[in-house]
Amino acid sequence: MQRHLRRNLSVEATLTIALCIGLFGAVVLWPSKPVMERPFTAAEQVRHTLAKPNCSAARLMRLAPARRGEPGYHPEHDRDGDGWACEPTPRRRG
Structure with a gap:
């Protein structure tokens, strides 16, 4: 039972780390386009x-x-x- 619990925790930890890396990439590394100050008429x-x-x-x-x-x-x-x-x-x- 403990081995199963430990495995679930490692899966959760892996998913958490992957999510953090993905968010970091999306926010910091994603190439940004210039943001228009106002939309065109x-x-x-x-x-x-x-x-x-x-x-x-x-x-x-x-x-x-x-x-x-x-x-x-x-x-x-x-x-x-x-x-x-x-x-x-x-x-x-x-």
Whole structure:
């Protein structure tokens, strides 16, 4: 009887440890997406969607340049990964 009780306790301990590791991974290690401060309005959502094809479309919708989390920001438009999409490139002098 004690062996059965000891086995049940070890199963409970193993499950508890697995649960703690899973929670730790979910909270700390899970890659987080940027959280928007406010949801887009319906009009902003339409303009954001129309700005998706390229930076020219984003400029046409008057959404460029756009920061991460703002309407008009699409990761594929952020060439250098600095959080700004469709930012103007500096002109070379010479």
